[in-house]
Amino acid sequence: MKMEIRKAIGSATSADGAHDPLIRDVEGAALLGCSKATFWRRVADKTFPPPIKIGGMSRWRLSEIEAVINQAASSRDAA
Numbered sequence: 692m693k694m695e696i697r698k699a700i701g702s703a704t705s706a707d708g709a710h711d712p713l714i715r716d717v718e719g720a721a722l723l724g725c726s727k728a729t730f731w732r733r734v735a736d737k738t739f740p741p742p743i744k745i746g747g748m749s750r751w752r753l754s755e756i757e758a759v760i761n762q763a764a765s766s767r768d769a770a
Contacts, residue, residue, distance in 0.1 A: 713750035
C-alpha cells in the first residue's frame with residue numbers, strides 16, 4: 692500500500708521543478724499506517740504540521756510528514 696502511494700505522489704512536481712508533492716489526509720494516514728481520524732488527531736495535538744488550505748481542501752507537503760517520521764525515529768534512537 693505504501694509503495695502504491697509513493698508511486699502516485701512521487702510523480703508530482705511543482706512548477707519550478709522541485710519535487711515536494713502535496714498529499715491528502717488519507718495518503719498521509721496510509722504512509723503512517725493509521726486511520727484518517729488518528730491523522731487528524733495528530734494534527735489537532737500539533738504532532739503533525741497544520742495543513743495548507745487551498746479552497747476547501749487540506750493538503751500537506753510530503754517532506755513535512757517525512758520530517759515528522761524522521762524526527763520520531765531519531766528521538767527513538769537517541770533514547
